[in-house]
Amino acid sequence: MQDGNRRPVGEDDIEQLIDGRLPPERLEAVRRFLAEHPAQQARVAVDEALRIELRRQLDSIAAEAIPSRLRVATLLARRNQAWRRRLGTAAAAVALLAVGLGAGWQVRGWQAEQWRAGPQQPAPRLAEASDAIAAHRVFVVETAHPVEVGVAQQAHLVQWLSRRVGHPLRAPDLSGQGYRLMGGRVLPAEREAAAQFMYERGEGGAGNRLTLYVCADGRADTAFRFADADGFAAFSWIDAGLGFALVAPLDRPALLAVAEAAYQQLTAPAGATAPSATRQPAREH
Amino acid sequence: MADLAAELEPHIPAVRRYAWSLLRHREAADDLVQDVLERAISRWHFRRKDASTRAWLLTIARNLFLNGVRQGGRQGRHMPLDDSEVPAPEPGADRTLIARDALTALQGMREEERSLLLLIGVEDLSYREAAQAFDVPEGTIMSRLSRARARLRQLVEGGERVPLRRVK
Numbered sequence: 001m002q003d004g005n006r007r008p009v010g011e012d013d014i015e016q017l018i019d020g021r022l023p024p025e026r027l028e029a030v031r032r033f034l035a036e037h038p039a040q041q042a043r044v045a046v047d048e049a050l051r052i053e054l055r056r057q058l059d060s061i062a063a064e065a066i067p068s069r070l071r072v073a074t075l076l077a078r079r080n081q082a083w084r085r086r087l088g089t090a091a092a093a094v095a096l097l098a099v100g101l102g103a104g105w106q107v108r109g110w111q112a113e114q115w116r117a118g119p120q121q122p123a124p125r126l127a128e129a130s131d132a133i134a135a136h137r138v139f140v141v142e143t144a145h146p147v148e149v150g151v152a153q154q155a156h157l158v159q160w161l162s163r164r165v166g167h168p169l170r171a172p173d174l175s176g177q178g179y180r181l182m183g184g185r186v187l188p189a190e191r192e193a194a195a196q197f198m199y200e201r202g203e204g205g206a207g208n209r210l211t212l213y214v215c216a217d218g219r220a221d222t223a224f225r226f227a228d229a230d231g232f233a234a235f236s237w238i239d240a241g242l243g244f245a246l247v248a249p250l251d252r253p254a255l256l257a258v259a260e261a262a263y264q265q266l267t268a269p270a271g272a273t274a275p276s277a278t279r280q281p282a283r284e285h
Numbered sequence: 286m287a288d289l290a291a292e293l294e295p296h297i298p299a300v301r302r303y304a305w306s307l308l309r310h311r312e313a314a315d316d317l318v319q320d321v322l323e324r325a326i327s328r329w330h331f332r333r334k335d336a337s338t339r340a341w342l343l344t345i346a347r348n349l350f351l352n353g354v355r356q357g358g359r360q361g362r363h364m365p366l367d368d369s370e371v372p373a374p375e376p377g378a379d380r381t382l383i384a385r386d387a388l389t390a391l392q393g394m395r396e397e398e399r400s401l402l403l404l405i406g407v408e409d410l411s412y413r414e415a416a417q418a419f420d421v422p423e424g425t426i427m428s429r430l431s432r433a434r435a436r437l438r439q440l441v442e443g444g445e446r447v448p449l450r451r452v453k
């Protein structure tokens with residue numbers, strides 16, 4: 001007790017006092033010290049008031065009912081779903097390899113097929129793929145106005161396209177695949193607007209461009225589906241209310257790598273840290 | 286799996302509060318919380334057994350927030366900030382005025398200072414837990430905390446203008 005009060009008062013005592021964590025045996029010494037230093041005492045009083053008020057003010061957030069999407073049960077269910085989808089993709093990759101090894105295999109025209117479902121479930125073609133390829137063909141050749149809104153205004157671009165499509169959108173970062181975002185534009189879609197993000201690589205130009213087409217699509221989620229036409233290949237998929245199609249003049253495996261990267265970023269919960277989180281795990285204790 | 290819910294869910298209000306304090310945007314904050322929980326679920330078996338679950342979750346929240354800022358994805362700057370998002374003050378109370386100023390002033394501070402004030406002053410992390418979260422010695426936490434408090438006090442008392450981040 002006495003020892004506790006004899007040690008000189010330090011910064012740590014003051015902070016502990018403000019946080020209401022000062023050990024009782026130090027209280028007297030600290031009180032005495034502050035009584036002798038009125039200016040510091042006043043500062044401590046303000047700091048304490050600020051801490052308490054800040055906490056009181058923020059308490060209303062903590063007091064709210066927890067949204068159901070944050071329930072652990074909800075998250076576990078989503079996780080299982082995502083896991084099954086990943087398994088599906090992995091199985092599909094194996095299947096693709098097998099198919100690719102087969103001689104003379106070729107996709108002709110609009111013969112889109114579904115990877116995962118297998119023969120018992122014929123794969124309906126996603127309209128996204130044909131629309132996206134058509135839009136790709138029209139706009140990648142543009143030299144003057146390939147995009148409506150350029151990447152310089154990326155925040156505005158994403159906000160604008162999100163509003164038009166009616167869903168929060170993101171332009172995935174494909175720099176890991178060598179593509180830089182150029183910008184985007186609004187396109188007509190079945191009922192609503194669709195968005196097209198355009199990327200390019202190397203020295204640019206039509207042959208080096210890639211587009212990501214996004215539109216609202218309320219149907220059930222799908223695995224990747226492949227389609228090609230006129231020398232352009234597309235992977236399309238539906239995820240969480242949005243239909244996507246990635247188009248480029250690439251062969252299937254090369255496009256798949258980009259599609260996987262885009263998919264990974266796009267399926268991360270909106271607000272978007274998952275890609276960085278998976279690539280560079282945060283420090284956790 | 287029921288015990289996972291029992292372990293994690295009691296801390297969701299605190300994580301939401303911290304996330305909101307960082308982002309000042311309800312949806313974005315809940316997105317962050319969701320990321321935190323997903324990560325916590327996938328890393329549950331890797332957590333440090335000697336740290337409290339709450340401190341662990343809050344640390345994940347901070348790290349994911351920082352990753353997001355680095356990626357340019359989770360910047361409050363790009364989000365419209367609605368006045369209704371700020372908890373309504375009770376009229377007439379001077380103390381509330383201070384707190385409202387404090388909430389605003391917090392926005393003008395560096396993330397590290399903000400997080401220190403929030404994690405220790407609001408979320409009750411122990412100094413040791415904070416030291417682990419920030420990966421610095423406990424003594425360093427004390428002096429940084431002291432500096433952060435001085436800065437907040439100056440911002441509030443000096444009436445320095447801290448414009449709310451607003452887009453559009």
